[in-house]
Amino acid sequence: DSLPPDPGIPILRNISQIPPGIKFLLICVPDKEIRVVAEELLKLGKVEKGMVIAHTAGAESAEILTDLRDPGATVMAWHPMQTFTGEEGGELLKGVTIGIDGDPEAVAIGKQIAKRIGAEPYCVPPEMRPLYHLGGVFACNFMSALAAISADLLTETGMERDRAFQTLAPLLERTIQNINTIGLPDAITGPVSRGDKETIAKH
Numbered sequence: 199d200s201l202p203p204d205p206g207i208p209i210l211r212n213i214s215q216i217p218p219g220i221k222f223l224l225i226c227v228p229d230k231e232i233r234v235v236a237e238e239l240l241k242l243g244k245v246e247k248g249m250v251i252a253h254t255a256g257a258e259s260a261e262i263l264t265d266l267r268d269p270g271a272t273v274m275a276w277h278p279m280q281t282f283t284g285e286e287g288g289e290l291l292k293g294v295t296i297g298i299d300g301d302p303e304a305v306a307i308g309k310q311i312a313k314r315i316g317a318e319p320y321c322v323p324p325e326m327r328p329l330y331h332l333g334g335v336f337a338c339n340f341m342s343a344l345a346a347i348s349a350d351l352l353t354e355t356g357m358e359r360d361r362a363f364q365t366l367a368p369l370l371e372r373t374i375q376n377i378n379t380i381g382l383p384d385a386i387t388g389p390v391s392r393g394d395k396e397t398i399a400k401h
Contacts, residue, residue, distance in 0.1 A: 216244045222307065224276065225253040225263075232262050245269040250304045252276040256331030259324035260300030267301075274300030275327065276308045278317065279334050292316035297331075299324045345370060 210216055213235065216223070225235050232253050239245050247270030251263055256277040263273035277297040280290055296312040296319050298305055305321065312319040322330045345366055352362035376385035389397040 213238050213242055213244060218246070220246075221249060222311075223249060223251045225251065227253075229255040229258055232258060236263055236266055240265060240269070245271050247271070250274065250307050252300070252304065252308060254278065256297060256334060257328045259327050260304070261324060272301035272304040274298060274304035274308050275322075275324075276311075277331070281338050288315060293318065295320050297322040297327070299327065341370070 225232060227235055232255060239251070245251070245266050249271040250273075251266050251271045252260075252274040253263060254277055255262070255275065256279070258275060260273045260275045266273055275298065278291055279295040279297060282290065292315070294317045296308070296317045298308045298312070298319050299322050300308070309319040345363065348366050349359060349362040352365060353359050357365070373385065383391075389401070
């Protein structure tokens with residue numbers, strides 16, 4: 199099946215709000231709540247034959263929703279490799295990789311949705327989802343830790359912490375651009391790439 203021209207995307211805060219006839223349901227809750235939501239969907243009779251039901255957890259495969267297949271739904275994991283703090287809009291998904299696995303019918307719809315919003319679908323082997331997710335965690339969380347350490351070093355020179363982050367932001371952004379455009383190891387600059395042993399010794 200192909201998607202309708204304008205499916206509309208209502209955001210529902212409560213399972214009881216789900217009206218009959220929904221064709222696609224995306225569960226956006228913390229990982230530990232996915233099974234709870236699935237159980238509640240079954241308990242309230244919200245799962246209908248032909249529905250596609252997906253979750254957005256990176257480390258969980260579609261199999262966490264396996265019980266929803268019994269009433270006739272197909273299931274999928276549909277995870278955006280992006281960081282969200284809660285205030286962003288859909289524009290943050292443009293160009294983002296969506297890690298997908300699940301039933302073939304659901305995956306086909308998931309790919310269509312990803313492409314429609316300007317994202318890039320990528321099929322992740324179910325058993326590799328923890329490793330796939332870890333790749334994103336390293337990039338996002340470790341970069342935040344790295345920025346904090348770098349800011350600590352700058353504050354030891356007397357720089358205000360806010361100014362330290364402002365100082366680092368262009369450097370971090372340009373480094374990411376270089377990694378994306380020229381790749382590694384070519385994006386590495388500074389004393390190590392120059393073989394500048396004297397500067398490294400000072401550090």
